[in-house]
Amino acid sequence: MAKPSGSTSIAVREAEHESFYRRLFDRSGFGFAALDGEGRIVDANAVLLRALGIASFSALTTFKAAVSPKDRAILPLAMRAPMAEQSPWEIRLQRSDGAEFWVLASFIAPPVNPGEDAPPALIVQIVDIDERKRNALELAERESRWNHALESAGQGVWDHDFARGDLFYSRQWRTIRGLQPDDPIEGNLDAWIDSVHPDDRAHVLAQIARQESGEAPFNVFSYREKHKDGRWIWIESRGAVVEYDDDGKPSRIAGTDTDITERKEAEERLAQMSRRLELALDVSRIGVFEVNLRTGEVRWDDRMIEMYGLTEAPDGTTWERAVHPGDKRKATAKVRDGIFHSRDFSNEFRIIRGDGEIRHIRGRAAPYLDGTGVPRLIGANWDVTDDVLLQEELKHAKELAEAHNDELEAARARIEYTALHDHLTGLPNRRYLDAAIKEAAEAARRSGSRLAVLHIDLDRFKEINDTLGHLAGDEMLIHAAKVLGELKGDGDFVARIGGDEFVFLSSASSGRNLAVLAEAIVEAMRKPVTFNGHICRFGASVGIASQSGAAVDAKQLLVNADLALYRAKNRGRSRHEFFTSDFQAQIIVKKQTADDILSGIEQRRFLPWYQPQFSARTLDMTGVETLARWDHPTRGILTPDTFLKIAEDLDCVAMIDRIVLERSLADFAEWQSMGLGIGKISANVSSKRLHDPELARSLQMLDIPPKSLSFELLESIFLDDCDRTVLENLAEMRRLGIDIEIDDFGTGHASIISLMKLRPRRLKIDRQLVKPVARSPGQRKLVGTIIEIGRSLNIEVVAEGVETAAHVAVMRDLGCDILQGYALARPMPASALPAFVERQEWRANAGSARDLQNEVRRAVTRQSVSGR
Template sequence: MALLTKQNLTFGLLGLVSLLGLPFTLNYYNVSYSPVITLLHIIMMLLCAYSWHLYRESKKTKDSNQELNDNRKQILLRENVLKSLFDNNNSYLWTIDFAEKTFLPSIGFEQVYGFSRDEFMNNYELWKDRVIPEDMDIAEEHYARLKSGLPSNRMFRFRNSNEEIRWLDAWGTPIFNDKKEVTHLTGVAYDITDRKELEEKLYHSATHDDLTGLPNRKKLMSHMKSEIEKCQEKNQSFAVLFLDLDRFKFINDNYGHNTGDKLLIQIGNRLQTFIDGKGIVSRHGGDEFIIIIRYNKYKQFKELVNGILDTFKTPYDLNIENSTISASIGISMYPKDATTIEGLIGQADRAMYRAKAQGKNTYRFANPVLEQAEIRKNSIEKQLKKALEQDEFELYYQPKVVLKTGDIFEAETIIDWHNSHLGRVSATEFIPLAESHGLMDEIGLWVLDEAMKQGNRWKEMGIDIRLSVNVSIIQFENPLFLRNISNLLSKNHYNAENLTLEITENILQNTQHASNVIHQLQNMGFEIAIDDFGTGYSSLSVINALPIDTIKIDKSFVLNILENEHNAKLVETIISLGDAIDCKVMAEGIETVQQSGFLKQIGCLYGQGSFYSSPKKAEEFQQMYEEQLA
């Protein structure tokens, strides 16, 4: 091509020179144009133009060839890059030809699968034989989508030539003919096993406890959500077991956190081994574990729970003197006890605390009635601390009467509590909690102070009536009790002779202390009554030894006094006892005219109860008392 170009260029230059030089030559030799010369001149001109045309075309061809060479170099470079990418990076290109029924992968296929391409090239569906059965649905769906004419991307597992399970990320695109029929499939596939293993490690770390390797709270929540959905569909049940270790704090504090950690690891292993796929064991936090397990028969389930407790009996490998430990378990059932994750765990948690309170190393089932009582109890405890500050307590007054006439001779003060969240809270609900939380002294002094103030108000109005106030064992045993009550008398200028202090029998257990305090109270002018007599610890000798002014027969004896002959005889005996030691006897809880009549018949002189009047507010009691006086 280069030679031809040079010749054309030479002829063209000669023709151009001849064309331009011919007129001068003819003129020089004084030769005129003839037809031959004219024809020759035209031929030379055409030759010149044609030579120029050939030169231009040859130049274009040369440029095109150069561009083609450059493109070939770039294509070769790209081919080398793609070959390097897909043959050396756990990936391969692939094509399926439906007409030829062939599967053509790039050489990277051998690296991914460990098989030679020749084994698969003549069977375009042989690759499916290496997909593991659990993922076959995914692979089939991916293949069907491609054959239907849609692009697809799916991840599934396969076995390589060493029978190792690997992960494949397969991408594919269909190719159509002019009739819009799928004739080929083409795509790329990557071995993503390393990435999947890293993802699984990260997921395991996020959903499992670092110490024990058990599922953590996040994994537990996910599992419970799934269990609830499955049980809703199939109308089935499952149980939530909330375990708390009974001696863990002692071991952790006395032998160190490393020993505590070893113990938690061993407990986790034992529980996991015992449950053995029948459920999920998770570490909820600290020394708490939660087990989620399906159950069909109640008897078998109880055997399983007892088996869990038994797993704790074998000593642990801790290199300490006593390496045994026990657990308390609370159990809630879906859907009987709750239908939400929070409800089920909360019910099981509270049941576990009942198991601890009732001896530990045992289990308790969730109880809706106890659950509501527990919730109310917790609310009372929370609100009780603010009740005095917010002036939520109020005193009610219940008349004590002479049974023969029905005349009121004394009023018992009864504390009542109205809370905006809880409503009305009776003294029987909050007094035990006040005692256990160290609030009884403060509340008791408020009652005494308020009773004295009300007594003074009535006295100023011309109503002279004796009041009685209950004193708890917490107040009675406080070394400052006598000083506090004396200060209240002085503060209110109140006469102690107008006040009866009611104590319960359990105060009398420490006879010497009780005798000393009672004598000092009586010296101050108070009368002393034993409340709820017959339900406590007092004996005849104690009653005889102490200067008691009044015995109040507990309402449990009066309630069925007409039906229970044994109770009737006990009441009659107490009345006789009171007469013998010169002590007033009063019956509590009189609800009917028949009870009142029977008590009068056997010699009881005093009583109180709803038959005569329920506790009244100060204004209502005052009106009732004034009507009696009128």
């Protein structure tokens, strides 16, 4: 038999070699894939196919398709020589069902031999590390939370491992003592004890000995230690034995130190205050008592017991039995009234002591709730018998001498008072005010000084009057009068001029700062008032006008203050406004603007502008948001901030919304015929329009293609205003195929339950939350949480305020669905939109965003490392 030629022998060996590596490739426990120069999979073994959950590699066009979208950006770098043959890469692959898992991927470029068929461009080997990776991430997260918890609690951690001779002290442990991270720490007990306060050393050594001997597996003690700056600080040390040696002795003790200096100083101040109070009570002979209003249990101090002449401990009936029968009804009524209205009160009564002596007592008491929610009454009594007897003698003598004159003067005063004062509040009335302001104006003109008028109107007074009755309203007016009386100074004058209106005159002689005075009135009126167990809340709006010198005109001052009050109420109430020199001009401008708005509605000069929205993943345009604009005949295109408030006052916002919506639907129909690919339009809907019973009927009259229109609701609307009309309108919107979106999400007070009930199609993250995401890891985490909430509820998430390329990259990485902002497109008229879509300019901006992606990740990593 002839021997095979040399070339035939080489071919045989090569075939055997190839067969060997093919068997090795197929039987390996690792996943393998061969890629061509374009990254397409030309071969793969069964391990890889099983890992990806597919039957054949033909189900994948490229290896990139098997990689999670979160890691695709790093593939070009991982697969590029010479990086490909360096350390393996940790990446996430995606199975056919969308599940992701971690692998260790190695990219190998096979050698090319001259004269042979070209081998695959790359060989990819994967090792499944999913469980290990996820355990590592979970462990890191737990450790991070633990560290943050200790740091935020201000606790320093220490760990003494005697078996290894290792002593550990955390950064916070050093910070408590004023030490820098690199400052040496004396690990020897004999040396360290010198830093402990001399009075505490024996105690500290004893506690340490108990712990190191195993007598106290867990120990807590406090002591003073010298701070680096020389002062003494209080430390609370908590330690526990965590390991024992073979002899059962502690071999490792760990714990925390907490700076409790402020607490100790507060305790000392409290002790000193208590000692001073006790001394003061002893000197003044004032007795203190406390009553548990739930159980009737009483506690009297020794001075109270002595004052009442008791020989046994008091109980819940002792006080009433001691009160003189002639005073019992009045005294007990005051106590009940004070407890009922939850306010402090004073009381005067006589008691019959245990020895039968009658004494005059004066007291003050206040109800309160203790820390456990138990209602209590605390108060003080003191004996004023000598003072009462002396006053009675003086009073009797005076009454005999002046009885006749007093009667005449009282009658005259009553007549005059009734004519010039309000019968309910006791304040001067409008007649008295007219005379007072006329006199004050004449005085100001003579002296050249200033005279100011504050016109005050109570906010929400009518609601209280209507719901709780006129008695409640009267009580509020009396309270308001009392507040103004307390704020009145020398030279000031306060009057009630009718209803819930008051006037406060302030002359130059009082030297009052009018803004401070007005704010004090507003603030005092905000405080709640209790009436028959109801908490009543109201406020006050204040209009201020002032003149000085010869220009002072009493009547004009009242008119100007009334105009300023009207302005304060229109700007939100519970505030103050000044009448200024340009006030009249502003009123004229506002009236002109109002007339122009009405003309603009008649001439249909309100029109929509559009801001495009884009898919975060593909950057394809998904739709546009409709924004109202006013094509003013002389001022040009105006945004809502120039006309919306006045339009609300005119009650014509709904008409403007309808005009803009009709125009936008017509524009949308034209874009559809042009094939621009704009999938939907969205428009804002106001709270007032949602409450309009005619909204559903007006929408039915419009030609709205299903799923082409979304209505954006402010977060506060859908949480607070969901009455029956709103719910019916929302249901009709859904029936007509109109989607619901939540606008400015994150700025209100949304809850997951509210979202689940409303089931909106989309959430729009407010621009205030999006703006800091490029530089703040905490803000990225917050926004990421909102996105996860939306994904878990099957709600699309739209990011507003995407103003930079970095915003595009970060929001895409966080999994946001839709992007909207100046980085991609600004608002534009309908006529500009087709050309904008044709030019596709926004994709250039997105390209720079992809370039920034790695830089953003590196910044995140640096911040995370520096945070540790």
